[in-house]
Amino acid sequence: MSEESVSGLRAAAEEAARRAGRVLAERFGGERTIGFKGDIDLVTDADRASEAVLLGFLRERYPSHAVLAEESGEAQGVGFRWVVDPLDGTVNYAHRLPHFAVSVAVEGPGGLLAGVVFDPMRDELFSAGRGEGATLNGRPIRVSAEGALERALLCTGFPYDVHARPETPLALLAHFLTRAQGIRRLGSAALDLAYVAAGRYEGFFEVRLKPWDVAAGALLVMEAGGTVAQLGGGAFSLASGDVLACNAALAPRMKSECVAVMARLAKVPG
Numbered sequence: 001m002s003e004e005s006v007s008g009l010r011a012a013a014e015e016a017a018r019r020a021g022r023v024l025a026e027r028f029g030g031e032r033t034i035g036f037k038g039d040i041d042l043v044t045d046a047d048r049a050s051e052a053v054l055l056g057f058l059r060e061r062y063p064s065h066a067v068l069a070e071e072s073g074e075a076q077g078v079g080f081r082w083v084v085d086p087l088d089g090t091v092n093y094a095h096r097l098p099h100f101a102v103s104v105a106v107e108g109p110g111g112l113l114a115g116v117v118f119d120p121m122r123d124e125l126f127s128a129g130r131g132e133g134a135t136l137n138g139r140p141i142r143v144s145a146e147g148a149l150e151r152a153l154l155c156t157g158f159p160y161d162v163h164a165r166p167e168t169p170l171a172l173l174a175h176f177l178t179r180a181q182g183i184r185r186l187g188s189a190a191l192d193l194a195y196v197a198a199g200r201y202e203g204f205f206e207v208r209l210k211p212w213d214v215a216a217g218a219l220l221v222m223e224a225g226g227t228v229a230q231l232g233g234g235a236f237s238l239a240s241g242d243v244l245a246c247n248a249a250l251a252p253r254m255k256s257e258c259v260a261v262m263a264r265l266a267k268v269p270g
Contacts, residue, residue: 003061004080010114010129012061013104013216020054020086020102021120024093028121044087044094047071050102051086058082065106070212080113082106083238085212088117089188103190105215107238115216117194126194128216128223134197143226144199147249149176152202155184155192159208168207168265172231175261176205189243193217196245197224203246203254205231211238218245227251233259 003012027046051071058067066077069084082104087093089100098121105115117126126141128134134141146152154176158169177183184201186192190213192204197220215238218228228236228245233255236243246254 006113006129006132009080009106010116010127010132012058013106013114013116014118014125014127016054016057016084017102017104017116017118017125018120019057020050020104021118023050023053024087024100024102025120028093028096028098044090046093047087047090051084054084054086054102054104058084068211070210080106080108083211083215085190085210088190088213092187097187099186099191100188101190101194103212103216105212105219107215112215112219115219117190117216117220119191119194124194126197126216126220128197128220130219130223132223134220134224136198141198141224143197143221143224143247144202145249146202146247149179149250149253150181152180152250153182153184153200154180154203154205155186155195155201156204157185157187157189157192157206157209159206161208165208168262171261171265172205172207172258175257179257189213190217193243193245194220196226196247197221199224199247202250203244205242205244205254205258207231207242209241209243214238214243218243221245227255229255231258232262 024046064078066081067075085103088103093100102118106113114129126136195201196204221228226247230240231242231244244258
């Protein structure tokens, strides 16, 4: 198996995520240094320590590859790009709420090739390779088969600039809150997407996300038989910033309703 085959890249992503996750778990109960990148956007010493371990592993294994990481930004390379979040759910982590993950994905010229989301507190490793399906701790996972929105459990999140720009996330929340069985907001987009892939949620929607928030999770959903798109109806793109992910049975209705909400917002003055 070549290191740059899908299987090889996937195995490396799994190892990188596990190494970074161990750092987070070891530091979880201890003292931590917390800083702010914005009004409510946190960064902790654990983010940086986890990223250092993660990037150290990738640079040793693939020195020529490019990297896009949340804390250290972008490093140029050739052929492949790793898109990583060393701690997705930083606010949870800072408050000692044990719901967070490491997200590691790699893309080539043809798109996403492998993606891993690792929850070190539950020891749950969600993994996908393009054309290889998706697994949880080595066992295959699939999206749910629920086709009725009224019986669907959805999840969402709010962007860090929600205080200044609340209109879109609140409009989407209000729309689906009165139509779905329930909505959850647990604070980690990577785990939200992994849970859609595993059939725990029927759908997920969020705006103004970053590539490292969604790269691994989006591939998980697609390889588990689900659908990923932009809220406005366009094809999924890491650069778009907004995501709708759901099972195949709900996709037509959720897509049409998200498009309608976004179109209505676009007509509102200001």
